[in-house]
Amino acid sequence: MGSGGLIVVDSDTCIVDMARYFMSFTQQESCGKCVPCRVGTRHMVEILSRVCDGQAELSDLDKLEKLAVTVKNGSLCGLGSTAPNPALSTLKYFRPEFISHVRDKKCPAVACKNLVVYRIKPEKCTGCQRCVSVCPTAAITGPRSEPHNLDKSKCIKCRSCYEICRFDAIAGDAIVIES
Missing domain, CATH: 1.20.1440.230 (NADH-ubiquinone oxidoreductase 51kDa subunit, iron-sulphur binding domain)
Structure with missing residues (x-):
């Protein structure tokens, strides 16, 4: 290297x-x-x-x-x-x-903060609340056993929720950057 x-x-x-x-x-x-x-x-x-x-x-x-x-x-x-x-x-x-x-404005590793936005896939979210407990800004809310919501305005893109989710319910999507 x-x-x-x-x-x-x-x-x-x-x-x-x-x-x-x-x-x-x-x-x-x-x-x-x-x-x-x-x-x-x-x-x-x-x-x-x-x-x-x-x-x-x-x-x-x-x-x-x-x-x-x-x-x-x-x-x-x-x-x-x-x-x-x-x-x-x-x-x-x-x-x-x-x-x-x-060219694509996309980070394949979903690691570059300016190129990713996180969202919760409701069809995969079990409401286990593991992501809620690790979110430092309380951007994730929702009752136990129901799909949660992620407030993008509060999300600091720390990846904590993405890394802790066992159900692949947190997605890191490429954001669109206008040239």
């Missing part, structure tokens, strides 16, 4: 967000002495953030790749020369996930 590391993930992990996380870490660790690392990694994090937020364009993926190569070749130390590896690796092996974020 980066400098010789290996990461095991499941289908609930957004590869794009993971690349952003690692790029943000390396950007913060940069000493700032050379311009490619100091400025390049910051711009790479900005591009990855736009991708995760559904605000990027397909041309941003090419910019990200070119910038990563420039940072890799132009940096003066080991950190700078390996800093772009998370972006390069994920673009190489998981490009369809990037394209899904950019």
